[in-house]
Amino acid sequence: MDNLAEHSDRTPTPIVAIDGTTIRRIREAKRLTQLYVASVVGVTTDTISRWENNRYPSVKRDNAEKLAQALEVSLEDILRREEAAEDAPAEVAPPEPPPRRRLRLAVILLLAGAAILGIMFFRGAAPGLKAERTLPPYSAPGQILPVRVKVERPAEGGSGFILKERIPAGWRFVSANPPVTGEAGVREIKWLIPPGAGTMTISYTLMSPRETPLRTAADFGGEVVRSDERGTRREPVAGAARVTVAGIHWADVNGDGRIDDNEIMPAYYLTEEMKGLGLDWKTIETIWASTGYTWNDKLKTFEVVR
Known part of the structure; x- marks a missing residue:
């Protein structure tokens, strides 16, 4: 019973889906060997080869983080598109400014545009007589x-x-x-x-x-x-x-x-x-x-x- 309770309390190991093609492209662009990457991650070169060939498309998250560190990129850069999209926090639209603030912002933008046009005009104008x-x-x-x-x-x-x-x-x-x-x-x-x-x-x-x-x-x-x-x-x-x-x-x-x-x-x-x-x-x-x-x-x- 105690062993059963112990197993039920264990937290599942996080798994992420990596993009082997992207991993290989990044490694070769940075001129890193599979041996170097394997030594940083703590796996064999054969494992790195399998990851790059998409034979093991899903890996432990901690291994993926070490792999990203070895490649000197962020974790999101080596995840599959759908995986990165799921992990990325949803964009929250900024609150719409109140009407008075919107009006003030519009006036500021209008004045800034007029100033830029004025500078362009006077820079381009020939000196007068x-x-x-x-x-x-x-x-x-x-x-x-x-x-x-x-x-x-x-x-x-x-x-x-x-x-x-x-x-x-x-x-x-x-x-x-x-x-x-x-x-x-x-x-x-x-x-x-x-x-x-x-x-x-x-x-x-x-x-x-x-x-x-x-x-x-x-x-x-x-x-x-x-x-x-x-x-x-x-x-x-x-x-x-x-x-x-x-x-x-x-x-x-x-x-x-x-x-x-x-x-x-x-x-x-x-x-x-x-x-x-x-x-x-x-x-x-x-x-x-x-x-x-x-x-x-x-x-x-x-x-x-x-």
Whole structure:
């Protein structure tokens, strides 16, 4: 009776089904001999051969674990498919997040996607151009006014660009350096600039209508247009955009009726830079050497005060 009870209390030895073909493939891939594997598991090489030939498809679990250890893989890697599937714990679906959490997650994913697209776009975008216009605050009726547009191009260069300048109504184009492309329009003048790098200055001169009433504002506008394989981009010209028509010389920046020492040097450099574009340096120098000037609106000319 005691022996019967002892046998009934014994736990059955766990048995698993191994895949002999997989075992052989792993052993040969790792360049392990049957003798080495047999010594680790504690069986004979004949047993290893029978396992690999699927002659003993079911083995004790502890032997299978030792075999997996010898092959340096997990136990599941050498079990038959159906055996591994039975031993594997069932996947439990994660609990569905509450509605508010789902909404928050959707917003985060949307923002992350937008950020990635933005990074891709800006990495792929060509460097832009920066253009800035400088012009005097005053211009007398019927007199020539200097205008400059400085364009900052990327140091690495790139494609060329088009500069378009919209001039005030009734004003007449005089000259430019570099020359304008094509015929100067009534309200727009254009330059087609070839590829290059670094800063480029485009200078031109205009003449305001003789009959323009004093204290009239004249507005400028413009844009830089650049086209390449990525498409066409337009950037507005920044900087000064308004001139007041008055009986004041353009070199008299503060409008006090004279050209002082602080104003003469910038006027000189600008006149030299724009030589050949119609600026009257002689009149500027004469006014500077005198005590001042007045504007004769009837004759549309400056009169020097001695």
